[in-house]
Amino acid sequence: MFKISEIANQELIEKFIAPGPYYTSYPTLGAWSANVQEHEYVEALSKWSQRENDKQVALYIHFPYCPQQCYFCICNVTITKDRQKINTFLQYMLTEIDMLFSQLGKNGDMPSFQAIHFGGGTPSYLTEEEIISLVEKLNSWIDVRQLKEFSIEFDPRSATPEKFRLAHELGFNRLSMGIQDFKLEVQQAVNRVHSFEMIDSLLTSEVRSYFNSINFDLLYGLPLQTRDSFHETIELIKKLSPDRITLLKYAHVPNINKHMKVLDNYPTLNDEEKAWMFFEAMDNFKSNGWNHIGIDHFAKPTDSLTKAMKNRTMKREFIGFSSHGCDTLFGIGPSSTLKTSYAYYQNTCNLETYANSISKGRFPIQKSYRMSSDDLVRREIIESILCEDRVGLKKVEAKYQIDFNSYFSEEIQGLQHFVQDEMVEFTSGDIQITPLGKIFNRHICKEFDRFLRNKHYEIHGTGNKNHL
Numbered sequence: 001m002f003k004i005s006e007i008a009n010q011e012l013i014e015k016f017i018a019p020g021p022y023y024t025s026y027p028t029l030g031a032w033s034a035n036v037q038e039h040e041y042v043e044a045l046s047k048w049s050q051r052e053n054d055k056q057v058a059l060y061i062h063f064p065y066c067p068q069q070c071y072f073c074i075c076n077v078t079i080t081k082d083r084q085k086i087n088t089f090l091q092y093m094l095t096e097i098d099m100l101f102s103q104l105g106k107n108g109d110m111p112s113f114q115a116i117h118f119g120g121g122t123p124s125y126l127t128e129e130e131i132i133s134l135v136e137k138l139n140s141w142i143d144v145r146q147l148k149e150f151s152i153e154f155d156p157r158s159a160t161p162e163k164f165r166l167a168h169e170l171g172f173n174r175l176s177m178g179i180q181d182f183k184l185e186v187q188q189a190v191n192r193v194h195s196f197e198m199i200d201s202l203l204t205s206e207v208r209s210y211f212n213s214i215n216f217d218l219l220y221g222l223p224l225q226t227r228d229s230f231h232e233t234i235e236l237i238k239k240l241s242p243d244r245i246t247l248l249k250y251a252h253v254p255n256i257n258k259h260m261k262v263l264d265n266y267p268t269l270n271d272e273e274k275a276w277m278f279f280e281a282m283d284n285f286k287s288n289g290w291n292h293i294g295i296d297h298f299a300k301p302t303d304s305l306t307k308a309m310k311n312r313t314m315k316r317e318f319i320g321f322s323s324h325g326c327d328t329l330f331g332i333g334p335s336s337t338l339k340t341s342y343a344y345y346q347n348t349c350n351l352e353t354y355a356n357s358i359s360k361g362r363f364p365i366q367k368s369y370r371m372s373s374d375d376l377v378r379r380e381i382i383e384s385i386l387c388e389d390r391v392g393l394k395k396v397e398a399k400y401q402i403d404f405n406s407y408f409s410e411e412i413q414g415l416q417h418f419v420q421d422e423m424v425e426f427t428s429g430d431i432q433i434t435p436l437g438k439i440f441n442r443h444i445c446k447e448f449d450r451f452l453r454n455k456h457y458e459i460h461g462t463g464n465k466n467h468l
């Protein structure tokens, strides 16, 4: 196994830190249009039900509230301690579930749901009764116990043994927790304090037995972090032994997220040092049993994400890489997104607009994108690079009726510097991403991004949760 921290040089570091999308969708959100009518979404659901209802699907539910602002956060959240407000909003989300499922079941058959992810915000901020009411609502349409994956995000600060047990009893079989960093000064600066001992005492063997997979989110590049301090965090993470690790880069964008402004006052490492933090953490995880899944994801060999990567059934989606194998994703809650083979739709991020739409029985759609045939082939190539480390040229040619070499002559030319760096190989019938290239694969994807080539959207270089 090679170690990136042993071979990295200035040229590789510059390549790694170059800005670029994380391709949780293609085209990325910047290319989507706000010029969308609700009836288009209803028609899209109806069209999908008629044509593709036999497909396996997944659902993301976005709960938008948190009790306290973490200063690094780029998620679509509202801070409140008003329990009545939360409960009222939850009722709108339950109504949206009814609206979506009744549309999907209109032709008699409900699609086969394989996975539901409950994220946010802080789903564990809901009371036990509220979590029960959400699962009961889902169970009124499908049987959540039949899901392959039913995951929930917990903030350790609002986690209790009782809530973990309840999640288990309700059928949740995957858990994700934001850890970010264990250095106290960093935690105090970003307004999110929870010790290693607290996490360790929460994750008893009984709690671990409830879940097939436990994921930790970590953040590198936070103010006051150093390479040494982050190494200490990684050592503590190894002791806690999560099945999956998502190692995200902090994106400091105070012009977009005003709460980040307070972090201007703290020292932060430069991009080069941040790249070293990532490389050192990556090598540490790989040397200690976690596989590099792609971009910022790591998983143990026993985890379903590793198995999906090896079986070539892994998918790239809005919350990262997934093992459920579904191409169609539905969304519930503000900012959540629908992905089908031919379009994307996104719910409004504004809670008031969301509530108003739902109360009128209208889907709260704010953005959409209709895929052209060019988009479809490029998305397939980008997802193949990210999820399979290769592109099967013959398969693409047959599926999209193109001559790959002439259709993508500019892109092939653009890939040559990756070939020279031994990141990409052209083998008979394949573009192959090498183990070194896997670390740079989102940059390889950029060569196939028509919008980036035409400068249709800006890159903010975010590596934070819900990045697009």
Ligand code: SF4
Pocket: 065, 066, 068, 069, 070, 073, 074, 075, 077, 120, 121, 122, 155, 178
């Ligand atoms: S990081 Fe998580 S807990 Fe913190 S404000 Fe954002 S969504 Fe809420």
